[in-house]
Structures are given as C-alpha cells and as structure tokens.
Amino acid sequence: MKSVSAVLEVDVRIPVGPLGDVRERAAVQARFTLPGGILVIFGPSGTGKTLTVRAVAGLVAATGIIRVGGETLLDADANVAPEHRRVGYVPQHAALFPHLSVRDNVAFGLRVRGNRKESGPRAEQWLERLGVSHLADRMPRRLSGGESQRVSLARALAPEPRVVLLDEPFASLDLTTRREMRRVVRQVQEGSGIPMVFVTHSPREAIEMGDHLVRYGVGGSQEEGRPEDLVEEDSE
Amino acid sequence: MNGTAFPLFLSLRVALAALAVIVPIGLFLGYIQARHDYRGRSLVDVLIVLPIVLPPSVTGYYLIMVLGRKGIVGGPLYEMMGVSIIFTFWAAVIAAVVVSLPLFIKFAQAAFHGVDPDLEAVARTLGAGPIATFFRVTVPVAWRGLVAGAVLCFARALGEFGATLMFAGNIPGKTNTMTLEIWSSYQAGDDARAMALVITLTVVSVAVVFAFSRLERLQRKDRR
Numbered sequence: 001m002k003s004v005s006a007v008l009e010v011d012v013r014i015p016v017g018p019l020g021d022v023r024e025r026a027a028v029q030a031r032f033t034l035p036g037g038i039l040v041i042f043g044p045s046g047t048g049k050t051l052t053v054r055a056v057a058g059l060v061a062a063t064g065i066i067r068v069g070g071e072t073l074l075d076a077d078a079n080v081a082p083e084h085r086r087v088g089y090v091p092q093h094a095a096l097f098p099h100l101s102v103r104d105n106v107a108f109g110l111r112v113r114g115n116r117k118e119s120g121p122r123a124e125q126w127l128e129r130l131g132v133s134h135l136a137d138r139m140p141r142r143l144s145g146g147e148s149q150r151v152s153l154a155r156a157l158a159p160e161p162r163v164v165l166l167d168e169p170f171a172s173l174d175l176t177t178r179r180e181m182r183r184v185v186r187q188v189q190e191g192s193g194i195p196m197v198f199v200t201h202s203p204r205e206a207i208e209m210g211d212h213l214v215r216y217g218v219g220g221s222q223e224e225g226r227p228e229d230l231v232e233e234d235s236e
Numbered sequence: 237m238n239g240t241a242f243p244l245f246l247s248l249r250v251a252l253a254a255l256a257v258i259v260p261i262g263l264f265l266g267y268i269q270a271r272h273d274y275r276g277r278s279l280v281d282v283l284i285v286l287p288i289v290l291p292p293s294v295t296g297y298y299l300i301m302v303l304g305r306k307g308i309v310g311g312p313l314y315e316m317m318g319v320s321i322i323f324t325f326w327a328a329v330i331a332a333v334v335v336s337l338p339l340f341i342k343f344a345q346a347a348f349h350g351v352d353p354d355l356e357a358v359a360r361t362l363g364a365g366p367i368a369t370f371f372r373v374t375v376p377v378a379w380r381g382l383v384a385g386a387v388l389c390f391a392r393a394l395g396e397f398g399a400t401l402m403f404a405g406n407i408p409g410k411t412n413t414m415t416l417e418i419w420s421s422y423q424a425g426d427d428a429r430a431m432a433l434v435i436t437l438t439v440v441s442v443a444v445v446f447a448f449s450r451l452e453r454l455q456r457k458d459r460r
Contacts, residue, residue: 059357082360089361095354099376109362112372152358159362 007195008034008163012064012074014051028052032214032224034163038189038196042206042231043216049199053165056197057089058082069162083112088156088164088194092171094148096140102127102151103136109159126154129188146177150184157194164196170205182208206231240433242409243417244440250325250413251393254332258340258389263382266344267370271353288338295334296402303330303403327404328411332393339392343385347378384451391444395437 014028028048032039041049055062058073059082066074068087073080096105103123110119127133130150140148149169156164166185170178182205189196198209206213210227217223223230269281287295303310304322313319321327351374359369375382397415404411406420414437421430 091354112364
C-alpha cells in the first residue's frame with residue numbers, strides 16, 4: 001500500500017452480501033497494488049475474485065481503501081459512486097445493451113457524460129482498434145461470443161477510464177477465440193496504456209496475460225508476485 | 237348508436253387518466269419489488285395483489301370508508317376544504333386505478349426481473365447515475381413487458397364496474413361509464429341500446445387484446 005507510483009491501490013474488506021450466491025460466504029479481504037500494465041487476479045471459483053473487481057467498480061459495498069491514480073475512491077470518509085469512478089468494467093458475458101447497436105453501445109459512456117458530438121467518431125475509433133468496425137450497425141444479438149467481448153471492451157475503453165476491470169471475459173469462448181482475445185487485450189493495453197485488472201481461473205491465461213499477479217486461495221489467503229512464480233502452467 | 241358517445245368517451249377518459257396515474261407508480265413499485273430485498277417485502281407483495289383477489293364491490297366499499305365524505309381521509313378533506321371526491325369523474329378514475337394498478341405492478345416486476353443486472357452495473361461504470369440507468373437501460377430493455385402491462389391495465393380500467401358503481405355512482409352525464417350504462421339499459425329493458433353499447437365495448441376490447449397478442453409475439457421474437 002506504500003507504493004507512490006501505483007495506479008491502483010486496494011485494501012478492502014467486502015462484507016457478506018444479503019443476496020444470491022454470496023450469502024453463505026465469509027467476508028472477502030483483498031489487498032494489492034497495480035503499478036501499471038495488467039494485473040491478474042487468479043484463483044479457483046468462490047474465492048471472491050468477482051466480488052473484488054465489483055468492489056473496485058463501486059458495485060458492491062466494501063470498507064477500506066481504494067485509490068486510483070492518487071484519487072481516493074473509498075476510505076472512511078468517502079465512497080465515490082460507480083458513475084464517478086472512471087473505472088471501466090467488462091463482465092463475463094459482455095452484457096451489451098440489447099436495444100442499442102454496436103456503435104451506440106460503444107458511444108453510451110461518452111453520451112451519458114454529455115459528449116454527444118464526439119461520441120460517434122470516438123466509438124468508431126475504438127471499434128477500429130478492436131477490429132470490429134464492420135459490425136458498427138449490427139445489433140448485439142447478431143454477434144458471436146468473441147465479437148461481443150471485443151465490443152464490450154471497446155465500450156469500456158471509449159470513455160478513457162483510469163483502469164479497466166475484466167471479469168473472466170473469455171470464460172465462455174472457445175479455445176481459438178480465447179487465444180486470439182488474449183492477443184487483442186494485450187495489444188490494446190500496450191497501445192492505450194490504460195492499466196487493467198484481469199480476473200481468471202485459467203493458469204495459462206494468468207501467465208500469458210499478467211505483468212503482475214495476485215493469487216487467491218481457498219480460505220482467504222492471498223499472494224502477490226510475478227505470474228511465473230505463483231502459477232504452475234498445466235492447462236488452459 | 238345514439239347516446240353511446242358520452243359513456244364511451246367517459247370510459248376512455250377514465251381509463252387514460254387512470255393509466256397516467258398507474259404508470260409512474262407502477263414503474264417505481266415494480267422496480268423496487270424486482271430489484272430490492274428489504275424487510276416487509278413479502279407483505280408489500282400481498283398488499284399489491286390484494287385488489288386483484290378482492291371482489292370489486294368490497295374494494296369500492298373500502299374506497300368509500302377512506303375517501304367518502306365521512307371517510308378517514310375524505311371526511312377531513314370535505315370539512316376543511318369542501319372537496320368531495322365520491323360520485324365524481326375522479327372517483328371513477330380512483331376506482332379504476334385501485335383495481336388496475338396491481339396488474340401493471342406485476343407486469344413491471346416481471347419485466348424488470350428479466351433485465352440482466354449486469355447491464356445496469358455496466359451502465360453505472362460508464363457514467364450513468366441510477367436514474368439515467370433506469371431510463372436509458374432498464375426501461376428500454378423491459379419496454380415490451382411494460383407496454384403489455386399497460387395495455388392489459390387499460391382494458392381492465394375500461395371494463396371496471398363494481399368499485400366504480402360503489403364509489404362513483406351511476407350518474408347520467410357524469411359518471412355513467414360504458415359498463416354502468418350497459419347495466420342501466422338492460423335494467424330499463426332498452427335491449428337495443430344495451431346491445432349497441434355491448435358491441436361497441438366488445439370491438440374496443442378485441443382491439444386491445446389484438447394489440448396485446450401482437451406485443452407478446454414481438455417479445456418472443458426479440459428473445460430469440
């Protein structure tokens with residue numbers, strides 16, 4: 001937590017929620033820093049990886065400290081609302097707005113912030129960078145899984161957030177598409193310089209994607225380090 | 237069709253006014269019931285459904301007890317401000333609201349329940365506040381279910397009889413809606429007039445049901 005240069009500092013306790021699958025679980029304690037590049041949160045299901053990124057986005061209640069780029073999003077006195085955090089979020093199943101075209105999905109974040117004029121061209125630029133500009137006029141239900149995730153990523157990046165959170169975004173994709181998507185995300189991260197937090201339970205994905213890694217274990221344990229030191233590559 | 241115009245337009249005005257009251261209340265309560273888990277939620281659910289299962293005449297009697305000139309709310313309102321709601325156009329609107337609102341809330345609840353919460357979560361992270369998220373994402377995604385609820389609600393308000401008779405009366409030229417007028421004509425032995433009114437109301441109701449089934453078909457197509 002002492003790192004001055006850290007883009008993201010997280011030291012939070014996420015209490016047991018009253019709803020859904022988190023009901024029977026103990027509170028999740030998360031503590032890590034992201035200096036830049038891609039930080040992978042790796043571990044088996046049910047260890048609180050998703051809860052952690054949702055807490056960083058402000059979507060679930062948490063106590064502790066979250067700082068992004070030096071600005072405090074959460075501490076004892078402050079709890080910035082999700083819409084003011086400038087933290088992008090790509091959920092597991094893309095969650096594209098079904099009533100909006102691909103272009104309007106990507107322009108959504110710019111439009112709600114009142115940037116109507118620029119929203120169209122900026123959306124086109126991001127679709128171009130993600131290699132899906134030819135899909136701009138399509139409705140989301142006509143997209144494949146890989147295409148949906150590219151659009152979801154473009155939508156998260158278009159408002160130029162300070163950090164992007166990707167919650168197992170390739171979990172439902174086939175092997176070939178997964179490999180392709182890893183390359184795309186790495187390329188986009190390096191090109192844009194926007195730091196990312198990437199959640200996965202795949203060892204190979206953790207090693208290929210991560211510059212830094214936090215390993216979540218059953219029972220609440222957490223280790224931070226280099227991916228190749230903390231993960232044994234055995235399967236996809 | 238002589239003499240059917242007033243009851244028909246009165247019924248349409250009552251149903252539309254009721255709908256204007258029902259939609260904002262129903263959107264709010266439907267969303268709360270679909271998305272929030274709070275203490276007393278089940279009790280609120282029971283209270284919402286109650287007017288559907290209560291006989292309309294019982295609902296009408298309760299309305300008199302609350303809003304009549306000697307009612308809990310209506311009494312002080314009449315004594316202090318001279319305002320009387322019972323046996324007026326607004327009494328017919330209130331009766332229609334009370335019996336139709338539960339239908340819309342239930343449709344809205346189901347429609348909102350079908351909206352993936354991740355869509356709302358993503359919208360928030362993209363800079364939309366809770367109200368912008370509701371109107372830009374939740375309502376547009378749920379709109380077909382909401383419109384279907386509004387159509388059924390309108391039909392229910394149009395056909396309202398028992399509670400309206402109790403609370404708004406059957407005053408010619410004032411509160412004699414279509415259903416009340418059919419009853420009056422039949423009671424008076426004016427079969428031709430009753431038939432004309434029945435045919436008119438049947439045509440309007442069939443049109444409403446047709447619109448409803450078209451919407452349902454669109455909804456199914458959209459899910460594919």
